[in-house]
Amino acid sequence: MGTADEALPPGDPAPELLEGRLWVDGCFDFFHHGHAGAVVQARQLGDQLYVGVHSDEAILENKGPTVMNLKERLLAVDACRWVTKSIPYAPYVTSLNWITHFGCKYVVHGDDITSDSSGEDCYRFVKAAGRFKVVKRTPSISTTDLVGRMLLCTRGHFIKSLERVLAGEEGPGTEEERRANAEAMTERIRLYATDETAKNPGADVWFWRAEGGFRELFRGVGPRPGQRVVYVDGGFDLFSSGHIQFLRLVVEAEEKLAREDGWYEEQAVNERKGKGADYGPVFVVAGVHDDEVINQEKGVNYPIMNIYERGLCVLQCRYINAVIFGAPFTPTKSYLTALPWGTPDAVYHGPTSFMPFTHDVYADPKAMGIYREIGHHEFADVNAGTIVQRIMKSRDLYEARQRAKGMKADIEAAHKQRELLEEEQRKKEAARQ
Numbered sequence: 001m002g003t004a005d006e007a008l009p010p011g012d013p014a015p016e017l018l019e020g021r022l023w024v025d026g027c028f029d030f031f032h033h034g035h036a037g038a039v040v041q042a043r044q045l046g047d048q049l050y051v052g053v054h055s056d057e058a059i060l061e062n063k064g065p066t067v068m069n070l071k072e073r074l075l076a077v078d079a080c081r082w083v084t085k086s087i088p089y090a091p092y093v094t095s096l097n098w099i100t101h102f103g104c105k106y107v108v109h110g111d112d113i114t115s116d117s118s119g120e121d122c123y124r125f126v127k128a129a130g131r132f133k134v135v136k137r138t139p140s141i142s143t144t145d146l147v148g149r150m151l152l153c154t155r156g157h158f159i160k161s162l163e164r165v166l167a168g169e170e171g172p173g174t175e176e177e178r179r180a181n182a183e184a185m186t187e188r189i190r191l192y193a194t195d196e197t198a199k200n201p202g203a204d205v206w207f208w209r210a211e212g213g214f215r216e217l218f219r220g221v222g223p224r225p226g227q228r229v230v231y232v233d234g235g236f237d238l239f240s241s242g243h244i245q246f247l248r249l250v251v252e253a254e255e256k257l258a259r260e261d262g263w264y265e266e267q268a269v270n271e272r273k274g275k276g277a278d279y280g281p282v283f284v285v286a287g288v289h290d291d292e293v294i295n296q297e298k299g300v301n302y303p304i305m306n307i308y309e310r311g312l313c314v315l316q317c318r319y320i321n322a323v324i325f326g327a328p329f330t331p332t333k334s335y336l337t338a339l340p341w342g343t344p345d346a347v348y349h350g351p352t353s354f355m356p357f358t359h360d361v362y363a364d365p366k367a368m369g370i371y372r373e374i375g376h377h378e379f380a381d382v383n384a385g386t387i388v389q390r391i392m393k394s395r396d397l398y399e400a401r402q403r404a405k406g407m408k409a410d411i412e413a414a415h416k417q418r419e420l421l422e423e424e425q426r427k428k429e430a431a432r433q
Contacts, residue, residue, distance in 0.1 A: 009087070014103025018048070022133070023104035025052030025090045026114075027059050029066050030238050030387060031076030032146065032305070033192070033312035037138035040191055040316070042108035043082035043198040045133060050102050051083050052090025062092045062117045067147070067390055072241040072382065079244045081318040082198050093122045096129055110137035138188075146238070149304050150391045158291045159306045162325050163207050163215070185308060186217075192315040193218050193323075203315055204322035206340060208287075214340055220322065223283040223341055226263070226272075228254060230372075231336065231344040233287035233327050235294045235384070237303040239313035242382035246350035247284070247319040249374045253348075254282035285341065286314050287327025297329070304384055333364040346372045351380040 014021075024042045028035050028051075043049045053073055059066050066073070070088060077086045091098060093116050094107055107126045111134050114122045126132045149157060164170035166189075168182035195202030205218040223229055232250060236243050255263075258281030262268055272278045288311050294303045303310065307325060315323050328335055337343045347365035350373070365371040 008097050008101050009089070011101075013101045016103060017100065017105040018103045019105055020047035021050065021084075021102075021104050022046040022048070023050050023052060023094075023099045023102065023107045024109070025054065025087075025094055025107070027054050027063065027066065028073045028077050029059075030068050030146065030240055031073065031080070031313075032142075032239070033188075033309055033316065034138040034142055036080060036082075036192060036312065036316040037188070038108070038110050038135060039080055040082050040194065040198045041135035042133075045106075045108060045135075048084040049082055050085050050087055050104055051077050051080075052087045052094075052098065053077055054092050055089050058089075058092040065394060067387060068240065072379065075241050075244055075379070076239075079248065079317050079319065081196050081202070081316055092116055093120075093124075094126050096125050096131070099126065099131070106131050106133050108133045108135055110135055112137045146304060147391060149301065150388050153301045155301045157306045157309075158295070159308055160292070162290075162307050162311075163209070165308070166217075188312065189308075189315070190218055192312050193220060195221070196318070203320060204285075204340070205315070206322070206324045208324050208326045208328070208335075210328065213338065214324075216340070217325075223321075224279050225275075227279070227281060227283045228257075228345040229283045229285060229339075229341045230254060230346040230348055231285045231287065231331065231339070232348050233289070233331060235289050235303055236286070236310045236314050237294065237305055237384035238387050239305075239310065239317075240382050240384075240387060241379035242350075244317065244319075245377050245379040246374055247286075247317060249350075249377060250284060250348045251280070251282055251319050253372070253374065254346075255280065258282070283321045283341065284319060285322040285324065285339065285344065286320050287324045287331070288314055289329055290326050293329050298385075302384060304388070330361045331365060333368060336365065336368070336370075343368075344370060346370050348372045348374060350374040351376050 022042050022045055024039060026035065026038075039049065039051065053070065056066050056070050068076070074086050074088055077083055087102065099107055107123060109123055109132070116122055121127070123132055148154075159165055159170075161170055166182050166186050168175070168179040171178050171181060173181065189205060191198075193203040193205050194200060201218065201220045203218075204220040204222060205216075207215045207217060209215075230250065232247065234243070258264070263281045269278055288307060291303055291307050305313070311323055311325050314320055322341070331347060336347065347362065347370050349362055349371070360366070362371050
């Protein structure tokens with residue numbers, strides 16, 4: 001592994017390199033908004049985005065143990081709105097043969113260096129070939145950061161009021177620093193709310209407060225003619241395969257209902273196409289609970305991700321059309337009937353073991369006749385609690401990974417410094433000529 005002549009993947013090769021087909025690769029361990037940040041920026045550079053996902057074995061050899069297995073990581077990548085196709089078992093050191101096989105002309109990566117087990121740049125071959133593009137790395141988030149929060153049980157990441165943070169009224173630093181941070185965070189929400197092209201408005205984004213009701217942050221496409229509006233809610237902490245599969249099954253359940261009602265019949269499809277592009281039968285609204293609400297229910301240092309981080313994870317998901325930050329833990333009739341899109345046609349809930357209820361949270365949707373359940377599924381037991389258990393069960397391995405990451409960071413910093421010095425030298429030589 002890690003040579004320029006990596007064995008070709010199975011299947012027929014693409015007939016040509018496409019300028020607009022780009023390649024991104026990585027571990028994507030519990031797919032977080034940092035991963036989504038690289039993906040959305042890459043998607044903005046082209047028309048199609050192929051995403052290579054490394055095997056558990058390759059990651060273990062080069063980085064340490066994964067928290068999520070390959071099947072779970074692929075599910076998360078496939079759920080990202082801007083991903084065209086996922087490619088499993090992509091080599092850890094990006095191979096020219098692989099990206100050429102899939103017709104990808106360029107590889108896109110963040111402006112940080114990723115190294116293999118020997119400390120060498122994983123993108124050295126594509127860089128040497130002039131087929132490498134750089135995007136900005138998402139600040140203040142990585143899988144390593146999240147594992148650290150679990151191991152150390154820290155709570156410094158909590159946000160009291162996201163609305164106040166985005167207004168520059170809350171958070172650390174000076175008034176000027178808070179304002180700059182608020183602008184950056186707001187822009188990131190806008191970016192993650194874009195459609196599948198990553199260039200146009202997509203999802204609706206709203207706030208909700210018990211004392212103030214609903215407030216719009218960004219307007220997206222909104223419900224289209226004939227679409228059913230359905231509501232889901234949760235903490236969506238460490239947005240994982242359990243959440244993603246639930247959301248996927250909600251969409252599938254609605255598609256099944258629509259099929260029975262003739263949504264996919266030729267005449268109906270042509271009518272929609274006659275007014276523009278075709279679209280699906282459901283508009284999914286996701287309510288995301290505040291940090292305080294989740295911590296009251298679960299204690300310790302849950303949620304591991306704060307409301308901003310969790311909201312971004314939900315926003316990037318292709319099964320979601322709108323997000324409400326600060327949604328109440330109990331969706332009452334007065335709340336549901338006041339939703340900006342009208343009373344939902346259905347309120348869906350999935351298998352819950354992580355946050356057991358002491359009362360019937362969904363009593364009002366049941367009384368309204370709009371409550372629906374998604375049954376047990378393959379990833380039903382994967383949630384923030386079980387992910388933390390995985391970490392704690394192999395705590396020694398993950399702590400070693402954290403230490404190794406620190407050592408690798410030193411090596412990567414040295415490589416980065418060397419690249420900067422070499423670039424500076426080239427500029428000096430060019431100036432002399």
